Amino acid sequence: MAVSVIGFIGSVFSPWYHWSGRGNPANHCCINVATYGRGGRFAMTDRGAAALRATPDALVVGPSSMRWTGAALEIDIDEVSSLPLVSRMRGRITLVPQAITSVELPLTLDGAHVWRPFAPSARIEVALEASGWQWSGHGYFDANFGTRPLEQDFSYWTWGRYPTRAGATCFYDADRRDGTTLDAAIAFGRDGAARQVEAPPRTPFKRTLWALRRETRADAGTVPRQIKPMLDAPFYSRSVVETRIDGETVQGVHEALDLDRYAQPLLKPMLAVRVPRRRGWRF
Incomplete structure (x- = not known):
């Protein structure tokens, strides 16, 4: 089993944000929740500015929230999953970092996009209101920040985070629109x-x-392989992948993103089926 939670202010993969002209990020916010395994669900509701409350220690988007306690990130979920499996998703996920890093990595030469790996290694406790969805495991916590649409600056990227005996290794590789590449290994x-x-x-x-x-x-001579499928979309993939790094066989979360595909106008109506829009909210 696996779970992914992403908080968005300016939901970069929301067709509604794209159609709006991206002028007001706060008016397209979201807490995206995906569970993988038996009974897995996907929720990504694009919400208006009325649903957003943000402080230095908390992000609240409608009925769901993330709060930093000083020692842990507490995520309270109350969402409705999208088609084809429409149902309520409720519960709490608690992430306890092993350590907090001070790393920030600019993804473009002008710093318009930045990756911030807050906790490359962490423990999570999952307590969702669904049969079998109470478990603990290995996790991580990171963030991306940007001031331009991703498809404006990148054509393709991959990212991977692999737990190792010494901690964790992350790879961030990207093909930029200006012809340069990002080849980061930390x-x-x-x-x-x-x-x-x-x-x-x-x-x-x-x-x-x-x-x-x-x-x-x-490593030379090694062919990576998918161990567990997670999210498979026309322009985006998330999966657990096994590879070999410096002689050590490791398994971690891998993402691939084709932004040429994402930029195609015909893809946006398809996304709208999975990403409903809810403008109003009252606390």
Whole structure:
């Protein structure tokens, strides 16, 4: 089993935000929740500014919220999953970082996009109101910030975070529209200390059901493989992938994003089926 929660202010993958002209990020906010495994669900409701409350320690979007207690991130979920499995998703997820990093990585040369890996290694406690969805496991916590649409600056990127014996290693690779590339490899110790490392080669592996190309870093002679499918969309893939780094076989979450595909206008009505719009809210 696995779970993913993303808080958005300016929901970058919302067709409603795109159609609005992206002039008011606060008017397109969301807490996206996806559960993977038996009884898995997906909720991504685009909400208006009336649903948003943000403070230095909390993000509240309608009925769901994230709150930093000083030692843990507490996520309270109260959402309705989208088609085809419409149902209520309720409960709490608690994430306890092993350490907090001070790393910020600009993804473009002008710093218009930034990746912030707050906790590359953490423990999570999942307590959802669904049979079998009470468990604990390994997790992580990061964030992305940007001032321009992703498809304006990137054509393709992949990201992977792989737990290792020493902590965790993250790879961020991107093809930028200006012809340059991002090739970032950062190893994190259990204490949160970060250091840039030499990455093994970019290595392609099996495409998704939507024929989305995928690659990640792997020692020479190793072909990465998908261990668990998570999210498979025409322009985006999230999965658990096994690869080999510096002689160590590791399994971690991998993402691939094709922004040429995402930029296609015909894709937006398809997304609207999975991402409903709710403008009003009263606290």
